[in-house]
Each structure stands twice: as structure tokens, then as C-alpha cells.
Amino acid sequence: MRRNVLAALVCGVAISLSGFTRVSSEEATSDEYYELMKVFVDTFQQIDRNYVNDVDRKALVEAAVKGMLDKLDPYSDYISPQDLAKFTEAVEQEFGGVGIHVNFDQQQRNIEVMTTLPGGPAADAGIKAGDRIVEIEGKPVREFPDGQEIDQAIKVLKGEPGKSVKVTIKHLDKDETEELTLTRAIIKLDTVLGDARKPDGAWNYWLDEDKKIAYLRLTNFASRSGEEMRNVLQQLKQDGLKGLVLDLRFNPGGKLEAAVEIADLFLDAGLIVSTEGRNALPQKFAAKKFGTFSGFPMAVLVNRYSASASEIVSAALQDHHRAIVVGERSWGKGSVQTVIDMNVEGSKAALKLTTAAYHRPSGKKIHRFPDAKETDEWGVMPDDGYKIEFTPQELTSYQRARQQKDVVRPREPVEADFTDTQLAKAVEYVDRELTSPTKPEPAQAADKGPDGNGEASSNDTTSRSNPRRTNRQERRGQLIVPPAPAT
Numbered sequence: 001m002r003r004n005v006l007a008a009l010v011c012g013v014a015i016s017l018s019g020f021t022r023v024s025s026e027e028a029t030s031d032e033y034y035e036l037m038k039v040f041v042d043t044f045q046q047i048d049r050n051y052v053n054d055v056d057r058k059a060l061v062e063a064a065v066k067g068m069l070d071k072l073d074p075y076s077d078y079i080s081p082q083d084l085a086k087f088t089e090a091v092e093q094e095f096g097g098v099g100i101h102v103n104f105d106q107q108q109r110n111i112e113v114m115t116t117l118p119g120g121p122a123a124d125a126g127i128k129a130g131d132r133i134v135e136i137e138g139k140p141v142r143e144f145p146d147g148q149e150i151d152q153a154i155k156v157l158k159g160e161p162g163k164s165v166k167v168t169i170k171h172l173d174k175d176e177t178e179e180l181t182l183t184r185a186i187i188k189l190d191t192v193l194g195d196a197r198k199p200d201g202a203w204n205y206w207l208d209e210d211k212k213i214a215y216l217r218l219t220n221f222a223s224r225s226g227e228e229m230r231n232v233l234q235q236l237k238q239d240g241l242k243g244l245v246l247d248l249r250f251n252p253g254g255k256l257e258a259a260v261e262i263a264d265l266f267l268d269a270g271l272i273v274s275t276e277g278r279n280a281l282p283q284k285f286a287a288k289k290f291g292t293f294s295g296f297p298m299a300v301l302v303n304r305y306s307a308s309a310s311e312i313v314s315a316a317l318q319d320h321h322r323a324i325v326v327g328e329r330s331w332g333k334g335s336v337q338t339v340i341d342m343n344v345e346g347s348k349a350a351l352k353l354t355t356a357a358y359h360r361p362s363g364k365k366i367h368r369f370p371d372a373k374e375t376d377e378w379g380v381m382p383d384d385g386y387k388i389e390f391t392p393q394e395l396t397s398y399q400r401a402r403q404q405k406d407v408v409r410p411r412e413p414v415e416a417d418f419t420d421t422q423l424a425k426a427v428e429y430v431d432r433e434l435t436s437p438t439k440p441e442p443a444q445a446a447d448k449g450p451d452g453n454g455e456a457s458s459n460d461t462t463s464r465s466n467p468r469r470t471n472r473q474e475r476r477g478q479l480i481v482p483p484a485p486a487t
Contacts, residue, residue, distance in 0.1 A: 040064065058345065069353075075337055076354050081347035096161040097187045098122045101407065102133070104150040109142040110134045110170070111153050114407040117189075118201055121182045127169060129201070129407065134177060135168035161186050192228040193217040196405045205236060212242035213430055215423075218262070221254025221309040226261030233265065233293050243430035245423065246313075247301045249327060253308025256336060256358070260285045263316040266323070268292040270361060272316045275336055277356030287316075297433035298323035299426035302380055303390065307331035314380045315360035326386040326426040332368025332379035334358055386429070388422045 044064075047055060062080060069076040079087045099120020105112045111133035116123040134141055136156050144152040157165060161184050170177045194203030195215045207215040214236050218225065233241070253259075256273070263272045267287035276282040300314045300323045311330045317323040336356040342349040360366055360380075368378035381387070390398060397418040 065351075069351075073335070073354050075333070075335060075352070077352045079339075079350040079352060081344055081349050084348055084350060087350070095158055095187055096163075096184045097158045098165065098167075098182045098184060099187050100127065100157075102150065102153065102157075104153070105132070108132065109149075111136075111141055111150070115197070115201055117187060120187060121185050123201075125180050125182055127180070128172065130172035132170040132172075133167050134170050135166075135179075137166055159184050188224065190228060191219050191222050191225045192232055193219060193406075197407070205232060207245065207427060208431075211431065211434065212240045213245070213427060213434075214241055214243070215245045215247065217247040218251055218310075220251055221258035221262070223255065223258065225254070225258045226265070229262050229265060230291065237293065241296060243296050243434055244298045245301065245426045245430060246298065246323070247423070248306045248310040248314055249301050249303040249422070250305045251307070251310040252305070253310055253333065256309060256312070259309035259312040263313045264288060265291065265293055266298065266317060267320055268294065270320050273312045273358050273360065275356045275358045277336070280356045287320075297430045299429050300325050301327050301422055301426055302330045302382070303328040303422070305331060306380070307333045311366050311380050312358065312360070315362075315364075315366065318380065318383070319361040324383040324386055324426075324429055325380060326388065326429070327382055327422045328387065328389050329382070330380040332366060332372070334365065334367030334378075386425060388425055390422070394418075 044057075044060065047060065048057060062078065065078045069078055097120075099117035100113050100122045101115040101117075103112045103114050104110075113122070113127055113129055113131045113133065115129055116127055133153070136153060141149060141153065157167075159165065164181050164183045166179060166181050168177050168179050190203070194205040194217065195207060196204055198204050205214050205216060207213045216229065216232060218229070236244075256275075260272050264287045268289040270287050272285045272287055274282065274284045298317070300317055302310060302314050302325055306314065306327075307330065311333065314323075314325050314330065318325045334357055335354045336358055337352050338355040340351045340353065342351055357367060365377050366379065368376075372378050398420065401418045401420075
């Protein structure tokens with residue numbers, strides 16, 4: 001019986017792998033596959049039978065899959081059933097929660113509400129920035145495991161939409177506490193942000209309202225990012241937009257279709273990006289005049305952590321001379337990942353596999369290979385005269401100032417001694433263009449028409465050749481501490 005179970009398990013793995021590798025069947029015979037898989041099966045059986053301690057067979061298989069992917073590149077990965085929900089949440093920026101950004105106050109040992117999302121359950125219940133959560137589901141926050149307070153709070157506050165959670169709140173302007181029952185809802189995090197928040201929590205998109213110079217910061221490329229960007233631009237245009245700074249610093253990328261859609265907002269013609277792979281049809285994505293926002297100077301900010309979809313947008317705008325690029329050379333990720341749905345003992349998992357490379361309109365290389373030198377061609381370089389690199393100390397100062405400005409009520413004064421020289425250089429360019437003898441025409445958008453690509457598109461983690469494949473966002477380790485967690 002035990003051998004039958006083992007055989008079934010091993011055969012299941014072998015079938016999955018052979019189906020996966022069938023894309024290169026012309027390069028390997030069935031006999032070669034058999035011999036290779038025999039090594040895997042024999043090794044698996046020896047470990048299962050003879051290792052000094054009992055082994056978790058499922059863990060062994062997952063480790064073997066991860067080992068194979070580790071040999072490929074840093075971007076191919078296996079997403080286990082346990083990690084799939086978190087992965088999807090990171091991609092879509094959607095989850096069931098109460099709509100607050102929180103921080104753990106070590107001195108008072110309670111949860112401080114940093115920001116409430118307008119229209120969310122918490123905001124509708126009267127919770128405001130500065131309020132404190134002292135109990136969740138009847139358990140005092142101060143009794144949460146030491147060092148795990150914020151994780152424990154988020155775990156309880158998040159959950160299935162429509163289900164309720166009880167919290168005890170100490171309001172900022174009151175001495176007594178109040179018990180509230182919040183009904184979780186689908187929380188959709190904004191990906192298009194401004195430079196600072198207004199008192200009501202909404203974003204202020206103007207850097208200089210008198211000169212009508214706007215600032216849009218894109219945190220990642222999610223499904224709704226193009227629509228968000230279009231809506232904000234429409235409002236700015238109505239308010240007299242004359243110049244724009246698009247900040248893609250620290251943006252790790254996301255969906256290719258979102259990158260194409262956003263680049264298309266600023267380009268009325270020409271190639272945006274092309275992709276090609278060993279077993280994927282070449283694709284070219286071109287801009288269209290419909291819905292184009294034009295008639296204003298534009299600068300794009302990138303740094304060493306701008307990757308993937310960020311590089312697609314900045315490269316397209318640079319190559320078409322629609323905007324200048326300011327800051328640092330970007331990360332250098334020019335590959336496309338396909339996310340393939342998998343089934344592991346009845347549970348959903350996913351395989352994120354590099355299947356294609358993308359190319360900027362000029363044909364220059366984006367991808368930085370492991371042996372690439374600084375003198376090689378990769379990434380997106382700032383325009384001549386607009387390269388400004390932050391020191392490690394400046395990066396830390398930027399991070400601190402940025403986090404303070406991202407909340408409605410900063411816990412401490414915004415760092416006054418930090419000057420964002422990269423942003424200042426971008427504004428300097430836009431302002432100079434506005435005051436030059438040949439001023440641009442006022443901001444305008446073409447007549448509305450079909451948005452996006454005009455066809456079913458690939459994205460940074462999927463291929464449209466297989467309808468069963470799902471859109472996921474390519475993620476890499478964040479080297480800068482993220483904002484206060486959202487629930």
C-alpha cells in the first residue's frame with residue numbers, strides 16, 4: 001500500500017514535469033525524459049525509505065521544484081498553496097479588510113491608525129487617523145505575542161468580505177473607549193498617489209498649483225493602475241494641467257498590460273514594447289491616438305529599484321522623446337514571467353516561469369544579466385545632464401520623509417533637512433519648458449476611444465496563448481521599508 005501511494009505521488013510529479021517541459025520536446029527524446037525522471041524518482045524513493053528521520057514528501061517535492069527554478073533565473077518561482085493568496089493580493093492590491101493603515105506603538109502597546117481609506121468600513125464607522133485600537137475581538141493588543149503585534153492585528157482584521165470583526169477604539173479626542181463592529185469589505189489600494197495627503201486623507205496631486213505642475217507616483221502596475229491614472233489625469237486636465245512629473249522610483253513592476261496602457265496615455269503613435277520568447281509568438285504593442293494626454297512637458301523619475309514594467313514605461317516615453325528621464329539607472333529586468341496554474345493534492349498553486357524577453361522601442365537592451373558590467377548596455381539611463389544618484393544615507397532619509405508624508409497625521413514632523421534633489425531636477429526641467437519661448441500647448445486629451453491595447457494583451461506574468469493562465473504581478477525583494485501595513 002505504501003509503495004502504491006509513493007508510486008502515485010512520484011508519477012504525479014513526473015506527469016506534471018513532463019507536461020511542463022513538452023514545450024521543448026523537439027530538443028529531447030522520450031527516452032531522455034525517462035532517464036532524467038528515473039534519477040529523480042530513484043532519489044526520492046531512497047530518501048523516503050532510508051533517511052534517518054521521517055520526511056515530509058510534499059515538502060521534498062516542493063523543494064525539488066524550487067531547486068529547478070533556482071537554476072534558471074531570479075524571477076522564476078514556485079508559489080505554494082500557502083503563499084498563493086498573499087501573492088494574488090500583492091498582484092491585485094485587493095483584499096478583504098476594514099480599510100486602515102496601522103502602526104504598532106511600542107510605548108503605549110496599542111495599534112495606532114495612521115490613515116483611513118475613504119469609503120472603507122473603518123472610515124464609515126468614524127475611525128480617524130490618530131485613533132488607537134486597544135482590543136481586537138475582545139483580546140487586548142498589549143497581550144499579543146511580543147514582536148508579533150502588528151502581524152497578529154493584521155491577521156485578525158483582514159478576512160472574508162461581509163464578515164464582521166469587533167474592535168475597541170480609543171479616539172484621539174476622547175478619554176473613553178468605544179467598541180465598534182466593522183464589516184469587512186473588499187479594499188482596493190490606490191496605486192496612483194500624490195506627493196502628500198490632504199487633511200481628509202485624499203491625495204494632493206499638485207507640486208505647484210499656481211504653475212499647474214502635477215506629480216503622480218505609481219507604486220506598482222496592477223490591474224486598475226491604467227484606469228486610476230486616466231481618471232486622475234482627466235481631473236488634472238480639467239483643473240488646468242500644464243506640466244507633469246511621473247515618479248516610478250522604487251516601483252518593482254507588475255503587469256505588462258498595465259505598463260502598455262499607461263504608456264499609451266502619453267503616446268499617440270509608435271511602438272511601446274515588443275516581446276519574444278523561445279516558445280511564444282512575438283508580440284508588438286503600439287500606441288494609439290485615442291485617449292492620449294498631450295500638450296505638456298513631462299519628466300519621469302527612476303532609480304536603481306525601478307524595474308520591469310517601470311522600465312517599459314520610462315523607456316517608451318524616453319525613446320519617443322515624450323519625456324526626459326531623471327534620477328539613476330534602473331534595475332535592468334527585461335524578462336516576462338508566465339504564471340501557470342497548478343494543482344497540488346487538490347490545492348491551487350502556481351508556477352512563475354520566465355518565458356520571454358521584452359525590448360524597448362529603440363531596440364536597446366533592458367535586461368541586466370548576472371555577468372553584466374556597469375559599462376554594458378542595460379536598464380534605462382537618465383537623459384544627459386539628469387543623472388542624480390542618492391547615497392545610502394540619502395536613500396534612508398528619503399524613505400523616512402516619504403513615509404511621514406504618506407500618512408494623514410505624521411507621528412513626527414516631516415524631515416525638514418532632506419531635499420529630494422531628483423524631484424527638484426525633474427521640476428526644474430518642467431518649469432523651464434513652461435517658461436521657454438516655445439511654450440507647449442495646454443494639456444489636452446484626444447477624444448475617448450477604446451483604451452488599453454485594442455486586443456487581449458499579455459502581462460508581465462502571463463501569456464495570452466493559454467486562457468488558463470492567470471495574471472499575476474512579478475515581485476522581487478523590497479529593499480526599502482514599505483509604508484504602514486494596510487488592513
